[in-house]
Amino acid sequence: MSRDAAAGDVRSADARMDDLRPPLSLSVDVRVEVRDFGVDACFTAPIGCTALVGPSGSGKSLTLAAVAGTIRPVRGRIRCGDAVFADATGDSAAALHMRSQDRGIGMVFQHAALLDHLSPLDNVVLGVRSGDRATRRSEAAALLERVGAAARSSARTRTLSGGERQRVALARALAGKPRILLLDEPFSSLDAPTRQQLRGLVRELVNEREIIALLVTHDAGDVAVLGDRVVTYEPGRTVSATE
Numbered sequence: 256m257s258r259d260a261a262a263g264d265v266r267s268a269d270a271r272m273d274d275l276r277p278p279l280s281l282s283v284d285v286r287v288e289v290r291d292f293g294v295d296a297c298f299t300a301p302i303g304c305t306a307l308v309g310p311s312g313s314g315k316s317l318t319l320a321a322v323a324g325t326i327r328p329v330r331g332r333i334r335c336g337d338a339v340f341a342d343a344t345g346d347s348a349a350a351l352h353m354r355s356q357d358r359g360i361g362m363v364f365q366h367a368a369l370l371d372h373l374s375p376l377d378n379v380v381l382g383v384r385s386g387d388r389a390t391r392r393s394e395a396a397a398l399l400e401r402v403g404a405a406a407r408s409s410a411r412t413r414t415l416s417g418g419e420r421q422r423v424a425l426a427r428a429l430a431g432k433p434r435i436l437l438l439d440e441p442f443s444s445l446d447a448p449t450r451q452q453l454r455g456l457v458r459e460l461v462n463e464r465e466i467i468a469l470l471v472t473h474d475a476g477d478v479a480v481l482g483d484r485v486v487t488y489e490p491g492r493t494v495s496a497t498e
């Protein structure tokens with residue numbers, strides 16, 4: 256057998272193994288506490304967009320923080336595929352907590368959290384994790400093109416409109432090629448037409464990149480467009496998960 260044929264057989268075997276692996280999903284079963292408030296969150300989020308809904312102060316954003324790794328659960332486990340993000344199921348001295356930067360997560364907040372002293376392009380470059388300077392800038396430029404913000408790549412960031420800022424923030428969140436995208440009320444400060452445009456853009460990006468997205472929202476329109484499944488919160492706990 257030739258070397259090329261053997262290599263082809265190996266690739267075919269790898270492809271068959273990929274077909275046998277279960278689809279990627281995020282499993283959350285934790286209690287998270289901060290000061291005088293705690294939340295018990297339990298749900299599974301496969302590829303696609305899972306909307307987290309419920310009253311303000313019920314623990315939705317706290318759940319995102321636990322998934323992101325900025326808060327340690329006091330009990331339970333978070334895992335994505337074979338990767339365990341956090342495990343506090345046993346002795347606290349042996350609790351596992353993966354670093355945020357190792358989790359493969361991108362985040363977009365209600366307010367874009369851009370660095371105003373950098374251009375939009377340079378804000379996105381910060382999210383690109385590999386390559387030389389030219390490669391990183393090329394990848395960042397391609398992302399700005401994809402989200403419809405290429406024309407503003409060299410603008411003063413502080414002059415961007417709310418919708419433009421969120422487009423840049425979305426490009427930056429995707430720059431690290433995340434497997435999970437966390438969206439914490441990203442459209443709530445936008446006018447209705449811009450909100451509708453960005454919902455459609457996020458829908459396209461989640462589908463084409465085959466990532467897991469968690470969306471915190473109070474807007475029924477967000478749920479209608481993006482909510483492949485919905486996790487409902489009451490103060491301090493999740494109460495249902497539906498598709």
